[in-house]
Structures are given as C-alpha cells and as structure tokens.
Amino acid sequence: MPNSRSNKARSGRLRLRALQVLVLVLLVVIWHVLTSPTLLPPIYFAEANQAAFFFGEPVKVFARLWQWFVSGEIYEHLWVTLVETLLAFLIGTVSGVVIGLWLALSPTASAVLDPYIKAVNAMPRVILAPIFFVWFGLGIASKVALGVTLVFFIVFFNVYQGVREVSPVVLANARMLGASPRQLLRHVYVPSAMSWVFASLHNSVGLAFVGAVVGEYLGSAKGVGYLIHQAEGFFDMNTVVAGIVLLTAFALLLDWAVGLAERRLMVWQPRSIETERT
Amino acid sequence: MTPVLALERISCTFLSRDDASERYTAVDDTTLLIGEGEFVSVVGPTGCGKTTLLNVAAGLLKPSTGTVTVLGRSLGGINTRAGYMFQTEALMPWRNTLENVVAGLEFRGVAREEALERGDAWLKRVGLSGFGKRYPHQLSGGMRKRVALAQMLILNPQILLMDEPFSALDVQTRQLMENELLELWSADRKSVVFITHDLEEAISLSDRVVVLSAGPASHPIGDYAIDLPRPRDVAEIRLTPHFIEIHAKIWRAMKEEVLKGYAQQQKQ
Numbered sequence: 001m002p003n004s005r006s007n008k009a010r011s012g013r014l015r016l017r018a019l020q021v022l023v024l025v026l027l028v029v030i031w032h033v034l035t036s037p038t039l040l041p042p043i044y045f046a047e048a049n050q051a052a053f054f055f056g057e058p059v060k061v062f063a064r065l066w067q068w069f070v071s072g073e074i075y076e077h078l079w080v081t082l083v084e085t086l087l088a089f090l091i092g093t094v095s096g097v098v099i100g101l102w103l104a105l106s107p108t109a110s111a112v113l114d115p116y117i118k119a120v121n122a123m124p125r126v127i128l129a130p131i132f133f134v135w136f137g138l139g140i141a142s143k144v145a146l147g148v149t150l151v152f153f154i155v156f157f158n159v160y161q162g163v164r165e166v167s168p169v170v171l172a173n174a175r176m177l178g179a180s181p182r183q184l185l186r187h188v189y190v191p192s193a194m195s196w197v198f199a200s201l202h203n204s205v206g207l208a209f210v211g212a213v214v215g216e217y218l219g220s221a222k223g224v225g226y227l228i229h230q231a232e233g234f235f236d237m238n239t240v241v242a243g244i245v246l247l248t249a250f251a252l253l254l255d256w257a258v259g260l261a262e263r264r265l266m267v268w269q270p271r272s273i274e275t276e277r278t
Numbered sequence: 279m280t281p282v283l284a285l286e287r288i289s290c291t292f293l294s295r296d297d298a299s300e301r302y303t304a305v306d307d308t309t310l311l312i313g314e315g316e317f318v319s320v321v322g323p324t325g326c327g328k329t330t331l332l333n334v335a336a337g338l339l340k341p342s343t344g345t346v347t348v349l350g351r352s353l354g355g356i357n358t359r360a361g362y363m364f365q366t367e368a369l370m371p372w373r374n375t376l377e378n379v380v381a382g383l384e385f386r387g388v389a390r391e392e393a394l395e396r397g398d399a400w401l402k403r404v405g406l407s408g409f410g411k412r413y414p415h416q417l418s419g420g421m422r423k424r425v426a427l428a429q430m431l432i433l434n435p436q437i438l439l440m441d442e443p444f445s446a447l448d449v450q451t452r453q454l455m456e457n458e459l460l461e462l463w464s465a466d467r468k469s470v471v472f473i474t475h476d477l478e479e480a481i482s483l484s485d486r487v488v489v490l491s492a493g494p495a496s497h498p499i500g501d502y503a504i505d506l507p508r509p510r511d512v513a514e515i516r517l518t519p520h521f522i523e524i525h526a527k528i529w530r531a532m533k534e535e536v537l538k539g540y541a542q543q544q545k546q
Contacts, residue, residue: 172338173368175356177382177433187381191372268372270415 032058056237064242074246080223082250084140084212088147089254092204096152097197100159101189110160121157125149126210129218138219147211151204155197162196163189195269198262205254209247280350281311282469283335283360283437288344290330304330306495308344310488312437315467319480321532322490323539328473329365331490332441335471336362349436360437361430365445368426369414375425376401376410382433400428404458420451424458431462438463438470445474456483456512464509477532481524482512489532492539500531 033039035057037049045051068074103110103117129146136142166189174188216225224243231239288308294300304327312318320328333339334346337357346353348360369378380397384390401407404424414422423443430438444452460483463470474480480487481504489500504524506515515521 167367169364169366169368170370172336173362173364173429174370174381174385175338176336176360176362177429178356178358178385179381180385183385187385188370191370194372268374268413268415270413 028058031055053235053237056241060238061241061245064238065245068242068246074224074227077223077227078246078250080140081209081212081216081225081247084143084147084215084223085208085250085254087140087144088151088211089205089208091144092148092151092208093155093197093201095148096155096200097159097193099152100156101163101185101193104160104163104193105185105189117156121153126214129215132215133219138221143212143215143220143223146215147208150207150211154200154204154207158196158200159193162193165196166192195266198258198266201258201262202255205258206251208254209251213247281347282314282316282349283310283312283471284345284347285310285331285335286345286347288331288334288341288346290327290334290339291342303495304493305334305341306497308490308497310471310498312469312471314469316486317463317470317472317484318486318488319472319474319484320488320490321474321477321480321528322496323492323532323536324475325539325543326490326493326496326535328475328490329441332362332439332471332473335437336360336439338362357437359435360439361433361435363426363430363438363440363443365442367414367422369422369429371414373413374410375406375412375414375417378414378425379428379432381429386433396432397428400432403462404428420447420455423447423455427455427459427462436468438468438472440470440472442474444479445476452479453513459483460508460510460512477525477528478516479512481506481521481528482510482515487528489528489535492535492542494542499535500528502528 035051035055037052045054103113126146128149129142132142132145136145170192171184171188174184179187212223213225213228216223217229220226224247228240228243231237231243286309288305288310289303290305291301291303294302308331310318310320310331320331322328330339334341335357337346337353337355337360346357348357370381373381376394376397379400380388380393383393383396388396398407398410401410404427406421406424406428409417409421414425417425426443444455447455456479472480472483477487484504487500487502487504488498489502490496491499502524506518506521506524
C-alpha cells in the first residue's frame with residue numbers, strides 16, 4: 001500500500017516541522033517575556049527597561065524588519081551585501097578548486113608551498129581587512145577580497161584532501177581503460193573531489209557572509225553590516241538584532257541552494273538506508 | 279610459438295618510505311610466459327606477491343629488474359593490450375552502470391552513440407540489461423563484478439589480467455561467475471592471467487596452473503598443465519576423479535609454502 005506509506009512519511013515530516021516551529025515560537029516568547037518592561041518585574045536588572053536595552057524586543061525587531069521592507073530602504077543595503085557574499089563565494093570556491101587540484105596533483109609544488117599555505121591559513125585573516133581597504137577602497141571590492149580569503153582556504157583544503165583520497169584502485173582501473181592524464185583529471189579526480197567540495201561549501205557560505213559583513217562593519221557606506229554598525233552607534237539594539245535575523249535568513253537560503261545543487265549533482269552517492277517503520 | 283605476454287626474470291624490491299635501508303623483495307627472479315589463447319592461473323599463499331606480478335604485467339608497476347614483452351614488444355608504460363579486473367571495487371561510483379561500461383570507449387574517443395550501443399549490448403551479454411541507469415552502490419557484489427567484466431571486455435583486449443576477481447563473492451555467485459567467464463572466454467579465446475589463492479578455482483578454470491612460493495622473494499615452484507576436457511562446468515568438474523588427482527598432486531607441492539606463508543603472517 002504505497003499510499004498509506006507515503007501518507008505516514010508525510011505526517012512524520014509534518015510533525016517534525018511543527019516541532020521545529022514550536023522551538024522557534026517558544027524562544028521568541030521567552031525572549032519577549034524576559035525583555036518586555038511591563039510583563040515581569042525586573043529579575044536581574046535594576047530598571048524595568050534595561051533588559052530591552054541589552055537584548056532588544058522581538059516585537060520591535062519584527063516591526064523594524066517590516067518597516068525596512070515596506071519602506072524599501074533595506075533593498076539597497078541587502079543587495080550590496082548579497083553581491084559581496086556571492087562574489088566572495090564564487091571567486092573563493094573556483095580559485096580553491098583550481099589551486100587545490102593543481103597542488104594535489106603536483107607533489108613538488110605542494111611540498112615547496114606547504115609551509116606558506118599553513119602559515120596563511122593559520123593567520124587570523126580578518127586582520128587583512130584594513131589592508132584590503134587601502135588596496136581596494138571602501139566599496140564592494142575590499143569586502144569581496146576579505147570573503148575570498150575566508151572561503152578559499154576551506155574549499156582549497158577540502159579539494160586537496162579529496163584528491164588525495166581518490167581510490168587508487170579506481171585510478172588504476174581508469175588508467176588501464178586508457179584514460180589520459182587530462183581524462184583522469186576530468187573523470188576521476190574532479191568527481192571524486194566533488195563530495196568534499198560540497199561538504200566545504202556548506203561551511204563557506206557562512207564565511208562568505210562573515211567576510212562581507214565584517215568588511216562593511218569596519219568601513220563602508222552601504223550594506224547590512226553598515227546598518228548594524230550605525231545602529232550600534234545609537235545603541236539601537238532592535239535594529240542590530242533585525243540585521244542579524246536578516247543575515248541569518250539569507251545565509252540559510254544560500255545554504256539551502258547549495259544543498260539543492262548537491263542533491264542534484266551527487267545522485268551517485270549512497271545514502272543511509274532507512275527501513276520502513278510500521 | 280612466441281608468447282603473447284612474457285615476464286622474464288622479474289624482481290620487485292620495495293623500499294620502505296621511512297627507512298631506505300629497509301627493503302622488501304616481493305617477487306624474485308620470476309619468469310612467466312603466457313601463450314596465445316592460454317588460460318593460466320597463478321596460485322600461491324597470501325602475501326606472496328601475486329598482485330605485484332600482475333601489476334607489472336599491466337604496466338602499472340615497473341619491475342626492479344627483468345623485462346616485460348607484450349606481443350613481441352617491450353612494454354614501456356601502461357599495457358594497452360591488456361584488460362585488468364581488480365580484486366576490490368574499481369568502478370567509478372559517480373558513473374552509472376552503462377557509463378562505467380563505456381568508459382574505456384569514451385577514453386579512446388569512440389563516438390557517443392556507438393559507444394552506448396555497444397555498452398547496451400555488453401550489459402545484455404553479462405545479464406544486466408535494464409540495469410544501465412543504476413549506480414554501483416545500488417547493485418549487489420556479483421552484479422558489480424559483471425559490470426567490471428563488461429567494462430574490461432568491451433575494449434576487446436588480447437590479454438586479460440584478473441586479480442582474485444571473485445574472491446569477495448559467496449560460493450554460489452562465484453561459481454556462476456566462473457562459468458560465465460569461461461563461456462565468454464571460449465567465444466574468442468584471449469590470453470588470461472588469473473590470480474587466485476584458491477587452488478580449486480585455479481584448476482577448474484585453467485589450462486595451466488603456476489604455483490608461487492611463499493613471500494618474501496617469491497618465485498614459481500611448480501608449473502602444471504591441466505588436461506581436463508572443455509567445456510567445463512566449474513561446479514561439476516570438481517567432483518571428477520581426474521580433478522581430484524590433479525588437485526592432490528599440486529596441493530602436495532603447495533602445502534609447505536602455504537604453511538610458510540601462514541608463519542610469515544603470524545610473525546608480522
């Protein structure tokens with residue numbers, strides 16, 4: 001009875017979603033109760049409205065988000081931040097894949113460069129932001145550069161590892177079947193490294209946002225990071241939190257897109273097998 | 279008659295990566311000649327360098343000393359006249375069954391349409407028509423071996439190198455596959471080097487069985503012609519008196535080496 005089975009699976013999924021939403025609602029309610037100046041007597045703070053000062057109030061946060069979108073003033077900033085993030089993500093990923101493949105396949109180059117790669121990776125790279133401002137100005141380019149330095153290494157190390165982990169038997173088999181070095185790259189190394197790349201992309205989506213927002217925070221005239229920075233200047237915690245919520249939502253959206261691409265491209269991967277529960 | 283594949287005075291010594299003074303000689307002074315259309319099995323205790331010898335024949339490994347000659351020509355790189363069937367999983371997991379089978383044709387630049395047509399025909403020959411769209415992880419162990427067999431045979435190699443290809447299968451599936459291999463082989467007798475540690479499998483399949491000594495520095499210690507009639511059924515032929523006679527004869531020579539190989543492994 002495939003129908004009842006799929007119904008069961010669907011109702012299970014619905015229940016899970018309901019529980020997930022419940023957690024969110026619960027958190028927002030707790031937040032609201034603890035920060036509202038009128039609902040509870042101050043537990044920790046000396047004055048009733050101090051909790052709201054430090055943590056913002058959910059109702060005002062959502063009002064701020066609503067006002068941003070209704071008035072349209074957010075689109076300009078959101079656009080800048082998203083462009084920075086996507087550019088950092090794309091440039092960082094592509095360069096990470098290309099250089100990762102190159103170094104993994106040429107032992108000499110990787111042996112020579114090894115200490116330098118380790119050094120640059122260990123360096124707290126957000127520190128580079130001021131240098132990038134000098135080089136690329138206060139516009140989009142400096143934020144993209146910062147994001148690229150963060151994304152690149154994640155992808156690079158995963159590709160490097162992925163190529164190293166290629167099954168030697170699969171490789172030998174492809175060679176016996178007549179694959180040229182170029183064909184080995186295209187038909188063995190790259191597909192084998194892809195599962196590692198996708199694992200790294202989930203991490204690097206967040207870091208691309210970090211690069212963009214931190215860059216905006218340190219110096220810019222546009223972007224969600226800039227809005228957050230400005231609001232902080234006025235101790236406007238509601239706007240700060242609204243900015244954080246907005247960034248989180250878009251980071252999730254981008255992560256979901258990566259997951260979608262992954263499921264599309266990685267159909268060959270075995271998934272854990274689930275037995276039917278009755 | 280000149281041999282199709284000639285391994286002459288092959289020695290393979292491996293250096294330890296950490297300590298250059300530590301060396302291990304897997305194969306020592308081994309000569310193996312394979313005639314046209316001949317099915318030769320190489321048996322020996324585990325760890326005696328059988329796979330090393332096969333990798334040398336495939337051109338995947340350069341011997342320390344000795345020469346490899348294929349159809350009268352000295353072997354430089356990969357042995358393009360040979361197909362190789364590996365002991366472990368060698369299919370590309372990101373390609374489905376049909377794409378795996380046609381991989382060799384694709385690498386050789388055969389037109390896509392023709393390649394797919396021939397791939398379909400081969401899937402049919404190994405009993406997997408209708409499974410072309412499945413990925414390797416969706417197939418059973420025996421089915422994956424069939425795909426590997428088709429992947430190798432579609433290129434029509436003159437020499438088949440097989441490294442314990444059926445050792446991971448259960449006994450019934452294994453005998454089925456052995457019979458299928460014999461049937462495919464009898465259609466256009468290629469030269470086969472079949473590596474196994476299973477003497478019964480070796481005798482039931484081969485024209486000739488070569489016994490290697492236990493490692494290190496293993497070398498052939500016996501060469502037995504198998505004069506069992508063909509076509510054979512690998513399950514039935516094991517019960518004939520002549521088979522048992524041959525088995526007893528080779529086993530007497532092999533037993534000591536197997537015990538030595540076992541002792542070697544215990545030491546490690």
